[in-house]
Each structure stands twice: as C-alpha cells, then as structure tokens.
Amino acid sequence: MNEIADRYRRRAETFEAKVAAVRPEQWSSPSPCAQWDARDVVAHIVDMHAVILGPLGRALSPAPSVKEDPLAAFRAARADIEALLADPDLAATVYDTPAGRMSAARHVDQVPSADLPLHGWDLAKATGQDATIDAEDLRMSWESVSGLPPDLLERFRTPGAFGPGVEVFGPEVEVAPDAPLQDRLLGLIGRDPHWTA
Template structure:
C-alpha cells in the first residue's frame, strides 16, 4: 500500500462522508442501515454524539460525553446536516495535526490509549458509517485506494479486539478477490452486498 501520512487520513476519509451527509433526504431518516442497531437518524445521532469526543482526542483534550447515551439523546433536531458537516470537519482537522497521532490520548474516561489506535478508529468510523449511510440512502461514495488500504490494514489488525468490545459483528465471509472496501467491511461484520 502507498504510505499515506497519518495527518492526511482523516481529511481523506471525511470528504466523501460530508458529501453523503449533504445528500440524505428528510424522508430517508427512518430507513434501515447495514449497522443493524441504527436506522439513518440514529446513526446520524451517533456521529453527532461522539464527534466532540473524537475531535477532543485528536487535540489531546478530553471532552466528556453527555450523561445520557447516544440512544437516549436526539441531536438530529434543527439543521442536523450542517451541524454534522461542521463536526466532521472539526474532527478531521484535529486529526490532521501530526501531534494528534503521537503518544497517547483519551476518548472518554481516564484510560490512556495509543493515539495511532484512536486515530485509526476515527478514520475507520468515518469510512464505515459513511458506507452505512450511503447504502441506506442509495448513494455511491468513493474513497481513494490508498485510504481504503489503510482501513483494511487497520481493521485486519483490530478486528478481533473490536468483536470482543462489541464494536464489530461476526465476520462476514468475503471473497479474496473482492474490493479492499468489501474485505474490510466483511472483517467488521458488515455484509458488503447489503441492500435496503
């Protein structure tokens, strides 16, 4: 794979996600997504809820999550698309600094974790949930090959841990000849052939 600088990863993951967000129609908010526990509205809410914490981790500033969970709060009132576009941009900007990927950082709570691990998670979340939203709303996003190679490598390394934490579902078998994105999705427990 081409060796992308860490500082470029989040911005390259974020740009297609922002386009997907801009093209979601109001009548699609209750549509199911490949992320089984969320419909479109709930997944947008999840991104809005965790965005400040992921941004803070890139800045090495802990942003406490609200007391309620992302399933108890609805942040999709008002101009949610503009709010989420701004938040995705802020998160990408925070992780565009080389120092974001150095040392350790925290998302919530006192546990220090390797910053490259959290940065990788941020990039994978943008791509995966972008794909979820695109599939649910009939869009065809495109991430560049080098970024997808990074995502696949990252998921290959963390898939088992992700399953233990409940972040990934059981692996979905995907042909070795499938696209890099499809192979990464399968490792995360997504069915690349999912259709609404």
C-alpha cells in the same frame, strides 16, 4: 501531523457530501447496521468526535443536534476536530484510550477518521448513494483490520467490550476468498457487502 490532518479532512469532505445528499424522507431508512437508521449512522460519527475531545477536557461546540439537522451537527463536530488537529500542542497531547496511550492526533486517525469511510458506506447503502470506498482508504482499512491479533479482533466483535452499548465489529460475514477487497473488508468487520434496504 499534517498527514493525519489531511487524511481526516479528505475523509470528512467525502462523508459530508454523503450527508448533504440525503433526502429528508431518507433519514429514517434502515442501514446495514442492524439497530441503526441513516440518522443513527451520522449520530454515531458525531458521538465518536466527542469521544476524542473528552480526555482533553473539551466537548463538542454548541450546534444543532443530529435529530434537528444532521448536516449541521456533523459540520460542527468536524470543525472541532480540525481545530484540534491544527493546534500542535493539543494534537500532541497523550492520553489513555481503550487501545492504549496515544496522542490525540493518532486517536483521531484511528477512531473517527478511520470510521468515516466505513460508515460512509453504511450511509450510502441506506440512502441509495455510490457506496464505493476510496481505494487508499480501503487499502489502509484492510491492512489495519486484517492485521489485528485474533484475540483483539474477537474483542472488537464482543458487544460492550469497549463500553456499554459499544459494538465495534459484528460477526464476520463470509465472502469468497477471491471477492473484491471492499467485499472482503466489509465481511471481516461484520457487514454483508450485498446488503440492500
């Protein structure tokens, strides 16, 4: 449990720093996710935090909306998840998810925590920040995604397979087999590693 909490905290700190560095005029900048601007990237992350809390009968704490204050909205959502992970009973609660039954802590690790480095790349690319993904996060993401069975990977690429409007991965973007691991991961999840605004 501590490993999951520590990993989440580290990733959240990195993402929060990226949110804090966005200049006001950059929030409407396009992102590598075709339908999203920079603000939408943060909104998605905050929404995924709410997804974790729902099966526990909880909701995000009152906070400014992402439209009003993206940084404050993310900080509040982050605090809610850190409180969940700090409560052994809540963290160990098992419930149904689209990927099967698992504990709330494992769900955190597989969804919002795993999303933070990848959407951190999206936000960084949208706003001209360093888009380098942490080496350990890169390794873990690559092992997780490249190890998916082909049928599940295809389901992740199917819009709406996990709910209305939900698209986990886009169509694969071809990159050279000897490209850097970050480029290969991004291509596999449907991102163009060389995307520019």
